[in-house]
């Protein structure tokens with residue numbers, strides 16, 4: 399089973415996001431980047447599937463200048479190969495990324511391409527279905543419980559719907575799957591090992607087109623008016639607790 | 655080309671989803687300004703009768719075939735692409751559901767129509783759609799237009815009031831032929847959640863925890879607080895994914911939609927997928943150390959104290 403995993407870095411939501419001078423993008427200069435949460439799940443699933451069925455895991459990331467740490471982390475976790483794709487100044491839109499990955503995947507054997515179900519920064523849709531369309535492969539997103547069928551010809555997956563309802567689907571391989579969560583908590587890579595691999599590991603590079611475009615024109619970006627709705631209760635935990643008890647009592651929400 | 659506003663209608667067990675009313679209500683208003691029609695698009699088997707629930711639409715297009723009896727993303731996508739090509743609407747609104755996310759991006763790639771994801775507001779201005787997308791886990795709003803003035807938007811549940819789409823009437827149904835479907839993705843079975851645990855949709859008070867709780871051990875003090883309030887513990891998705899609580903406690907898009915008298919959100923950021931499940935609660939109190947957490951946008955009261963300090967302080971007052 400040849401597995402390919404697509405991974406990307408996204409802004410750390412624990413930090414404050416700011417809008418740049420153009421008013422149409424984030425201020426990226428000091429932004430802290432972290433691996434997109436769902437990509438960790440996709441990689442863990444790939445590693446688990448390889449350990450069950452044999453084969454290899456290849457991790458791909460667009461070369462945006464900061465892919466080394468991301469890919470070294472993949473290798474530290476047990477991926478077999480890491481490949482940087484194209485050459486980008488920053489993360490492009492999903493349509494452009496999908497074209498680049500489709501080109502790269504033309505040179506990387508794959509029975510299964512795994513992506514994270516989504517990244518927090520995509521304005522123009524998910525890369526997985528776009529890659530699948532470019533390569534004319536079947537695609538299922540919001541997937542859990544991937545199981546490879548006999549002979550590696552098909553996989554069964556669960557697709558999640560509202561209310562905890564789940565559809566079990568069978569998909570012919572090769573296919574692209576958007577992973578929602580992995581069967582086990584993603585493994586951890588020791589920082590020292592990642593640092594070492596950043597120096598010593600050999601990473602492949604594949605040229606890919608950098609044009610395309612989402613077809614969207616961003617007019618403005620802004621912080622939503624959060625906080626507008628909530629009346630903020632100041633003070634420490636005790637003061638807040640006092641106020642809350644009063645509010646709940648007033649509304650008749652307290653027992654006796 | 656037309657100035658129509660298309661809506662992809664989801665349905666299950668003969669009932670159209672709430673999202674269909676939300677989207678059709680808005681589509682009807684938008685069609686008023688675009689000079690087109692609000693057109694409902696329904697895929698399934700034996701679905702003519704659903705038109706009776708789609709009174710907000712001017713017409714209903716169906717692709718009706720036994721092979722569509724169950725949700726099948728690839729077949730839905732093929733059917734949607736065929737309709738988009740033929741009707742060339744000004745805008746197609748697709749619910750941002752599991753299947754909607756899947757189908758919309760695939761349709762965008764296949765048709766070349768741009769896609770605006772995570773829409774929370776949609777207007778028609780100067781004859782062309784303008785869409786506001788809530789991205790970065792709810793922390794940023796981006797306002798976008800489509801390069802050539804036409805496109806697809808996936809819309810977050812709850813973005814528009816369902817009432818505007820609950821209009822009596824039974825618009826005319828037009829059948830569209832099933833395009834050569836992609837048989838590489840096949841439906842096997844539908845699994846429904848098992849009952850047995852607490853039914854959080856029936857609880858009046860929910861003490862809901864998110865990743866801000868840090869460690870599993872901390873669930874204990876949260877359980878004590880829920881006990882003191884006479885409520886139940888619910889959670890965001892990561893807590894369930896970690897195996898700390900059963901799936902039946904999950905609030906949100908892929909969990910349950912709740913409407914308690916009190917929803918106490920502890921250490922939950924308020925991602926759109928979570929808000930979908932609880933924004934209609936009567937009283938929402940959010941505790942989050944990040945003053946910019948999107949949860950404060952829907953909460954009635956908020957505090958930026960550490961939940962691990964607040965929870966015992968509150969329990970003490972209620973129990974004592």
Ligand SMILES: Cc1cc2nc3c(=O)[nH]c(=O)nc-3n(C[C@H](O)[C@H](O)[C@H](O)COP(=O)(O)OP(=O)(O)OC[C@H]3O[C@@H](n4cnc5c(N)ncnc54)[C@H](O)[C@@H]3O)c2cc1C
Pocket residue numbers: 515516540578752863864865866867889890891892893904905906907908909910920921922923924925926927928931941942943944947959960961962
């Ligand atoms: C298809 C799909 C479906 C999904 N369905 C759901 C769903 O049904 N339900 C759902 O919840 N999510 C769902 N998600 C996931 C969703 O996108 C978010 O990832 C999730 O809601 C985040 O959960 P959280 O708020 O607990 O965690 P985080 O976003 O990590 O937020 C934790 C918060 O805790 C705060 N915090 C940290 N420490 C403390 C402290 N000591 N005291 C107080 N506050 C603290 C932080 O400031 C932060 O805001 C879905 C995602 C996808 C892609």
Ligand SMILES: Nc1ncnc2c1ncn2[C@@H]1O[C@H](COP(=O)(O)O)[C@@H](O)[C@H]1O
Pocket residue numbers: 403404405406407434436437440458459460489490492495512513514515516517518519520523524525526
């Ligand atoms: N620029 C990128 N580089 C690598 N992987 C990506 C990139 N964009 C998207 N992906 C993959 O596609 C998934 C969905 O991302 P998105 O389409 O941005 O929501 C991510 O979780 C990654 O697995």
